[in-house]
Amino acid sequence: MSLWSIVSQMPPEEFSSLFTEFPYSLRCLLADWLENQPWEFLHGSDAFCTSMATGMLSAMLEKLRSATSSDGHPCQILQQVSSLESTYRRDPLRLVAVLRGILEGEKAAVLKRDRHLPLSFHRRQEELKFGLGLQRLQHRVHEIQALRERSSQLRDSAGGSLPPTVRDLQLKPEGQPTESELPALVLEATKELEAAKQQVLKRMQIWKRQQQLAGNGAVCEEHLGPLQKRCESLVEVYFQLQQQVLAASAELGPELLPRLLERFAEVLSSLVKSSFLVEKQPPQVLKTQTKFQASVRFLLGPRLLKAAAKPYMVRADMVTEKQARELALGACSNALSESTGEIMHNMVALETNPTSATCCANFKNLLKKIKRCERKGSESVTEEKCAVLFSTTVALSPSNLTIHLQVLSLPIVVIVHGNQDNNAKATVLWDNAFSEIDRVPFMVAERVPWEKMCDTLNLKFMSEVQTTKGLLKDHYFFLAQKIFNDHSASPEDFQNRSVSWAQFNKEILPGRGFTFWQWFDGVLDLTKRCLKSYWSDRLIMGFISKQYVCKLLSTQPDGTFLLRFSDSEIGGVTIAHIIRGKDGTSQVENIQPFSAKDLSIRSLGDRIRDLGQLRNLYPNTPKDQAFGSHYNKEQTGKDGRGYVSTAIKMTVESEREQQPPGTTGGPPEAAAAQMFGLPVLRPELQHDSLQTVLSPICPPVPFCAQPVPSGYPAGEGSVSMMVSDSIGSSFASTSPMLSPALAMDPALPHCPEAFGNPPLPMNFMPSQFLPSGPSPEPQDEEMPEMGLFPSPPLLEPQPQGSPRWMVPGMELPPNSDFDQFLEEMSLEGSSLGPPFTAPPPRSTYPSPGPSCWGLAEPRWDDGVRPGQA
Secondary structure (H helix, E strand, C coil): CCHHHHHCCCCHHHHHHHCCCCCHHHHHHHCHHHHCCCHHHCCCCCHHHHHHHHHHHHHHHHHHHHHHHHHCCCHHHHHHHHHHHHHHCCCHHHHHHHHHHHHHHHHHHHHHHHCCCCHHHHHHHHHHHHHHHHHHHHHHHHHHHHHHHHHHHHHHHCCCCCCHHHHHHHHHHHCCCCHHHHHHHHHHHHHHHHHHHHHHHHHHHHHHHHHHHHCCCCCCCCCHHHHHHHHHHHHHHHHHHHHHHHHCHHHHHHHHHHHHHHHHHHHHHHHHHHCEEEEECCCCEEECCEEEEEEEEECCHHHHECCCCCCEEEEEEEEEHHHHHHHHHCCCCCCCCCCCEEEECCEEEEEEECCCCEEEEEEEEEEEEECCCCCCCCCCHHHCCEEEEEEEEEEECCCCEEEEEEEECCCEEEECCHHHHHHHHHHHHHHHHHCCCCCCCCCCCCEEEHHHHHHHHHHHHHHHHCCCCCCCHHHHHHHHHHHHCCCCCCHHHHHCCEEEHHHHHCCCCCCCCCCHHHHHHHHHHHHHHHCHHHHHCCCCCECCCHHHHHHHHCCCCCCEEEEEECCCCCCCEEEEEEEECCCCCEEEEECCCECHHHHHHCCHHHHHHHCCCCCEECCCEEHHHHHHHHCCCCCCCECCCCCECCCCCCCCCCCCCCCCCCCCCCCHHHHCCCCCCCCCCCCCCCHHHHHHHHCCCCCCCCCCCCCCCCCCCCCCCCCCCCCCCCCCHHHHHHCCCCCHHHCCCCCCCCCHHHHCCCCCCCCCCCHHHCCCCCCCCCCHHHCCCCCCCCCHHHCCCCCCCCCCCCCCCCCCCCHHHHHHHHHHHHHHCCCCCCCCCCCCCCCCCCCCCCCCCCCCCCCCCCCCCCCCC
């Protein structure tokens, strides 16, 4: 965004005082072009400034004439252009001062309103400043060269007999520096060279900082291509100036020349070492035994790297924070004494690509292991920072100078397990956001302003979710209440507060089991995976407390709802809606939060569509209008294979509508259906007497308690089956199905796993016991052929009309006898009967064993069919 794009939207009256010497109409015609010229950096009245001002005036007049001719402006504009040319042609530096004042006034007005200028404007101004400085330096080189050439010509014409003072007098009328001014001119050029070098190094530092902020999600608009061209252009001027200094060694003297050469060597060394950069950073959260990629780039490599028989090799080593600090401060030698981690394939060739004019080394490594260092205080392993050190030694041309290059990656947190990832990301986020540009590795502030933290969280949220809709002021207010545990302060009170690293990811939130960052990262993950489109459409209020939800919904009509992130769970979103009773009272209910797994089963939009009690999204948007685009099309009819489509629907039962179990569900007659349970042993049978009965089936094993359902409301059209506490002895003695091995005390725990079979559901009951009669007989061809009994020849053929739940040889009594039997059974179940006696074994029926029925587990006899022995 340009400065003019903002100024043009502001009232012209605010700038009326700026356009006394320059017409406002011409300013509008020039638009962006005016701020793309170095008016603000052209100071002085020497030959260079005059020459630059004259050229800029000519370019401006040409720009105005082309604009007026193409747009058909009236003659008044053309007259203003002619008047402008006649006024400033004689004094172009005056025009520079006028336009500098206009631009400064426009910047002040924008700063007063917005408190900042566009980042692109700052970047463009920096480029203009460097470009003008480079032009001035080139002008100095040409002056030195011209002065030496004129001096040489005068000496040659006079046979070398003219003294310097005479030569100075002959040079003076031309308005050029004299030979006696040559040392001062060289010193001035060297000073400008060092200033240009500082600008390049500052630009590199800015690029590194932008690269680090990109780790938190910021957009890194700066590329290395323009930066490489800037370095190369400066090096070209450097060699030109160095050549002129060496040629003028006699005029400079034995004292000045060594000092100049030393300063020149320092400039080149700084440029070369700083141009060795990490173009692609390794992952800042790095897991051992995991491959990673990284690349380094030598910006001056294509220009300075001397051809060698063998390629230059770049080495990658893992270093601790202490080692990185020693390397930065120069406390250790160039050679690294010990690596803190083992990196596989850590030697890569530094290769130059003539097509792209780049010199890079691309790494594809594997971090095999890490050696932890001693931590300070309460620091955890996920707070321990290290880095990858890339280093090489190269020879430069044309001086054949050997130089050692090394560069550190951004801080890395090494983890060995996935559950450390969350806390490691917090360390990286804090370091990337709040570290200084030229810091000692890897120092970072322990406490930062809350406003900076808000910017960091917003940047991280937008980048992770990949949305253009960031956090709002209300969201920041809720987050401040959460991290500071202060619900009485106003939003203005939080602006002047600072937040510490401990509050961010060390201290557990009150009443919770997690830190602030762990909760916030869970919201990030949920929104990124399941809620991106909902958040981008501003359908999720998100960061809001339960108390504030109640305040918002209390005055809304029945069925109004909103979506908020769960405050008590990590990675959950919940629906809060208002319910009004018949008496007019209202209640805000929060549905159990949905996790990412829940929303992967059924989307949030479909869940909202399923709930009829939800009508309007807060404040008054009908839910179909708000979420209609997020509904998934429901499948109806049959699919291509002929199957009828099914669907999952979500229902929520309000507490006001819940009733005790057994009073909801099926038709009224279902509740009155006669309940009875499976055969169980009488309470008076003790564990000791049970051992002799069970010994043929299984050896004594520890008994395992099994949970018994307490009963659930029956669904529509179904009947609830309850388990009775006891059963009459007559049923146990007359039915062969109730062999001693199948009976046990309900008071004793049982362990069906000991028999190799899982227990049947407690509400299992053959349909023949129900008053409605038996269910249809299953088709034999759909039943698996299974031999359940160890001795099939001993089995008796089952009559054709026998129910499938009956064992062979058992006949169904008449209805009247059966009803009486049930009545007797229920009467005997209320009192203690005689002790249990095992019925005599039947020679035609096999003894149950582990391969047959499990303990107290009646089974369908699918392995025996009528007429089959």
